[in-house]
Amino acid sequence: MTATPAVAPDLRSARLREWRSFARRFLRNPLGVIGLLIIVALLLCALFAPWLATHNPYQTSLPDRLSAPSAAYWLGADELGRDIYSRIIYGSRLTLLIVALVVVTSAPIGLIVGVVAGNYGGWIDRIFMRVTDVFLAIPKLLLALAFVAALGPGIVNAALAITLTAWPPYARLARAETLLIRNADYVNAVRLAGASEWRIMVLHIVPMCMSSVIVRMTFDMAGIILTAAGLGFIGLGAQPPLPEWGAMISTGRKFIFDQWWIATAPGFAIFIVSLGFNLLGDALRDLLDPHLRQRR
Amino acid sequence: MITVDNLTVRFGPATAVDGVSLHVEKGESFGLVGESGSGKSTILRTAVGLTADWTGRIEIDGLDARHTRPRDLARRVQMVFQDPYASLHPRFVIGRAIAEPMRIQGMENIDRRVGELLDMIGLNASFRYRYPHELSGGQRQRVAIARALALQPGVLLLDEPTSALDVSVQAEILNLLADLREELGLTFLIVSHNLAVISHMCDRLMVMQNAQAVETLTRDQLRARAFASDYTRKLIEAT
Numbered sequence: 001m002t003a004t005p006a007v008a009p010d011l012r013s014a015r016l017r018e019w020r021s022f023a024r025r026f027l028r029n030p031l032g033v034i035g036l037l038i039i040v041a042l043l044l045c046a047l048f049a050p051w052l053a054t055h056n057p058y059q060t061s062l063p064d065r066l067s068a069p070s071a072a073y074w075l076g077a078d079e080l081g082r083d084i085y086s087r088i089i090y091g092s093r094l095t096l097l098i099v100a101l102v103v104v105t106s107a108p109i110g111l112i113v114g115v116v117a118g119n120y121g122g123w124i125d126r127i128f129m130r131v132t133d134v135f136l137a138i139p140k141l142l143l144a145l146a147f148v149a150a151l152g153p154g155i156v157n158a159a160l161a162i163t164l165t166a167w168p169p170y171a172r173l174a175r176a177e178t179l180l181i182r183n184a185d186y187v188n189a190v191r192l193a194g195a196s197e198w199r200i201m202v203l204h205i206v207p208m209c210m211s212s213v214i215v216r217m218t219f220d221m222a223g224i225i226l227t228a229a230g231l232g233f234i235g236l237g238a239q240p241p242l243p244e245w246g247a248m249i250s251t252g253r254k255f256i257f258d259q260w261w262i263a264t265a266p267g268f269a270i271f272i273v274s275l276g277f278n279l280l281g282d283a284l285r286d287l288l289d290p291h292l293r294q295r296r
Numbered sequence: 297m298i299t300v301d302n303l304t305v306r307f308g309p310a311t312a313v314d315g316v317s318l319h320v321e322k323g324e325s326f327g328l329v330g331e332s333g334s335g336k337s338t339i340l341r342t343a344v345g346l347t348a349d350w351t352g353r354i355e356i357d358g359l360d361a362r363h364t365r366p367r368d369l370a371r372r373v374q375m376v377f378q379d380p381y382a383s384l385h386p387r388f389v390i391g392r393a394i395a396e397p398m399r400i401q402g403m404e405n406i407d408r409r410v411g412e413l414l415d416m417i418g419l420n421a422s423f424r425y426r427y428p429h430e431l432s433g434g435q436r437q438r439v440a441i442a443r444a445l446a447l448q449p450g451v452l453l454l455d456e457p458t459s460a461l462d463v464s465v466q467a468e469i470l471n472l473l474a475d476l477r478e479e480l481g482l483t484f485l486i487v488s489h490n491l492a493v494i495s496h497m498c499d500r501l502m503v504m505q506n507a508q509a510v511e512t513l514t515r516d517q518l519r520a521r522a523f524a525s526d527y528t529r530k531l532i533e534a535t
Contacts, residue, residue, distance in 0.1 A: 014389050014425035185383035186393075189443060192344050192375055193397030195369030207387045 025287055032283020038276025045092040055083035057090040057243045066259045075265045079196060079251060084265050087243035091266065092153060094244045095273065096227040099221050099238075101159035102166055107164075107217055110170020117171070118178025119201050129175065132168045140165040141230060148236040155244070158237040162227050166220060173216055177209045211288035218281035222274035229270050245270050297322040297483040298343070299449060303352035305338050312338040314507040315352075320500075321439040325477065325484040327494035327501035329531070336487045337378075339530065340453045343485075344375050358451050370401065374444035378456040380400075380436035385427040390414075390439050391424035397446045413442040417472065434465035438472065445476070452477075454486045458493060470496060491535050503528045 001143030026032055044080060045052060054074065060082035069076045077086040117128035135143070144161035151157040187204050195204075231237035232246025240247065245266040297404040298320040298408055305313040313335040320326040328336040342350050345366050357372040374397075377383040384393050391410050400405045414423060415477035437457065444452060457473065458466040470493065477484055488494050494501050495518055503510040503525070509522050523529050 011391075011425055014427070018427065185377040185379065186385040188346055188398065189375075189377065189383055189440070190371060191346070192371040193364070193400045193447065194365070195396075196399045198398065204385060208385075210441060288305055 018175070021067055022287065024105050025269065026283060029283040031279045032286075033282075035068040035276045035279025035283060036273060039280060042092050042096065042273055042276065045089050046096050047208060049089050049092065049093060051085035053083075053089045055086040057082060057087040059083075066262070068259070069105070076259070076261045078248070078262050079255065082241075082243075084248070084262065087248060088245065088266055088269050091243040091245045091269070092273075094238055094242060095225055095228070098155060098159045098162070099224050102162045102224045103217055103221065105160075105163045106166035106220075107213055110167040110172075111174045111206065111213055113167070114174025115178050115201050115205055115209060116175075118175035118206060119147065119182050119197060125175075128171070130202055134197045135165065135168045136172075138165075143234065144227065144231060145234075148231065151234045155238045155241055155242070156233045158228055161231070165227075166224065167192050169220075170213060173212055174209045177212055178205055179262060181205050181208045193236055213286050215281060215285045218277055224279040225270060225274055225277070297324070297357055298326075298342070298485060299353070299355040300339065301353040301355075302306075303339065303342065303350060305342050305347055305350040306347070307347075311507050312347075315344070316504070316507075316509045318502055318509070318512070320483060320485055322483055323481055324500065325486065325498045327498035328485070328504060329489065329491060329494055329501055330487060330510075331506035331531070332535060335507040337455050340455050340485065340487055343359045343370065344373060344397075366468070367463060370397065370449075372445050372449050373451040374447060374449045374455040374456050375451060375455060376437070376440050376444050379460045380426075380433050380438060380440055381460070383440050384436055386390070386428055387425055390436050391417075392433070393428075393439060394446055395444050397443060401447060403447075409446065413446060415421065416445070416501070417442045420474060421453045432465075433461050434468060437461060437465075438471050441469075441472065441476070441486070448480075450481075451485070454484060456488055457486070459488065459490065473497070482511050489535075491518075519525070 003058055031090070034253070059082060061077070064073065064077045064081040067073055067077045067081070073083050073085070075088070078087070113128050113132065117125040121283035143165045146233050147164055149156055151160070153186055182200075182205060188199060189202055190200060226236055228244075229246030229249070232244045233250040235250065236243030248266040249263045249270075251257075254268070258261050300316060300318045303313055303316050316335070316339060316454075318326070321362060330336050338347065342497060343354050343356060343361055345361065351396075353401070356369065359372055361369060384390075388396070390412075394410050394413055395406050402484065403409070410424065412419060414421060416509065419435060419438055421433070423435070428439075431439070433527060437460075441457075454473070457469050458469050461469060473484070473499065476482060484497070486494065486497055495515060498515060500514050501518065502512045505527050510527050511526070513523070515525075518532075521529075521532070521534070
């Protein structure tokens with residue numbers, strides 16, 4: 001802050017000003033902007049899929065099976081003659097669905113477990129964190145596999161399975177942050193005012209954990225996409241004929257030496273989207289991470 | 297107003313305060329002096345319930361600190377912390393920070409009170425919607441004082457209220473505190489290692505060393521250098 005900030009007449013404009021200054025600092029990071037653009041492009045693809053796609057993603061056309069990229073089939077056609085480009089566009093919806101499902105479930109679970117454990121300490125902390133350790137000790141994909149095997153394959157089950165493996169890091173993170181924050185003077189000050197522990201956790205500690213959680217979430221999204229694609233690849237995620245990217249690679253594998261584009265195109269889509277989330281996560285971490293950010 | 301009787305505080309194996317007693321009259325300003333680690337801040341933190349393992353008796357404004365609910369004690373005693381950069385929630389605007397204790401206590405007319413408090417500490421209304429990082433250290437400490445006064449307590453505990461501030465700002469804050477004490481009839485318990493601050497602000501003071509009380513002096517005794525112990529002499533010569 002160099003110049004004295006303009007006077008904010010109300011809370012909303014004060015918040016708006018904070019956002020503007022955040023956006024300005026974000027725009028100074030070109031890689032972060034590229035990441036954001038990739039994510040926005042992904043969102044637009046999902047939103048406008050029917051207009052962007054050139055074919056019906058489920059329409060088979062056996063005469064065109066395995067055809068190379070051409071004017072009719074921009075990225076070629078798969079083993080049933082379905083347009084790969086259109087399938088990738090529609091697949092973005094599935095990718096986003098899985099990512100959203102996992103994030104909206106795992107982050108709150110981890111946050112609650114971590115904040116409660118960190119704030120209360122003692123045996124609550126011990127029990128919560130040992131449970132977290134148990135989940136962390138099982139290989140991610142294995143746990144997800146077992147879960148999907150028990151519940152049956154499908155998109156929602158795959159998302160649930162990934163959630164099961166994704167929440168423990170949030171709990172760890174939230175607990176570490178809470179241990180620092182709960183003894184900060186600004187929390188002591190409200191404690192002195194007679195605030196309940198519940199109020200302290202919800203109103204004072206959780207908002208301070210949010211920035212770390214958001215950063216972690218953004219990085220995690222890349223991992224979630226990869227895990228979802230992995231589950232799709234081994235046939236336990238989205239089921240045919242859904243145009244899920246991992247499942248598309250799986251079918252393309254059979255033709256990878258002669259018709260390489262069938263597996264490459266969805267692979268590239270996964271790569272670009274993961275890269276986008278990672279770049280965005282990096283930029284957000286630079287801005288939000290309390291350990292990197294200097295006292296301003 | 298404040299009575300501390302044979303207070304002992306332990307942090308695990310370490311004893312931070314060892315059998316300290318003191319008494320502060322209503323309207324008086326009492327100082328605690330000593331080098332860092334002598335246990336003076338711990339007395340303050342214990343009085344408001346921020347340490348768990350202590351023995352002895354603390355009575356504030358007629359309430360026994362051990363058996364009073366924090367919510368009730370809060371209306372009698374509040375504390376101002378040392379570091380104004382760490383004592384304001386970074387995500388809350390100033391008005392919200394000042395309002396929070398009143399919201400917790402379910403008070404009425406909070407909006408109007410926030411305006412009055414800002415006025416009382418000499419910040420204009422435009423500060424209400426600013427974030428702490430937009431304020432200077434002195435301004436933040438003013439806000440922390442307003443927050444402490446929000447519940448209209450009779451006792452204010454001040455933990456090194458100026459040591460994190462620029463020298464030029466220190467006097468401003470001390471004068472503000474002195475004015476508020478006169479205006480509101482507050483009782484102060486001030487911790488500081490700065491004798492100039494203590495002699496400016498306090499009627500009486502207690503010198504502490506290694507968790508124990510060394511001696512209690514009046515301001516006149518301090519100015520006349522009528523010390524009973526060698527340690528006090530050394531401490532004062534060192535500063």
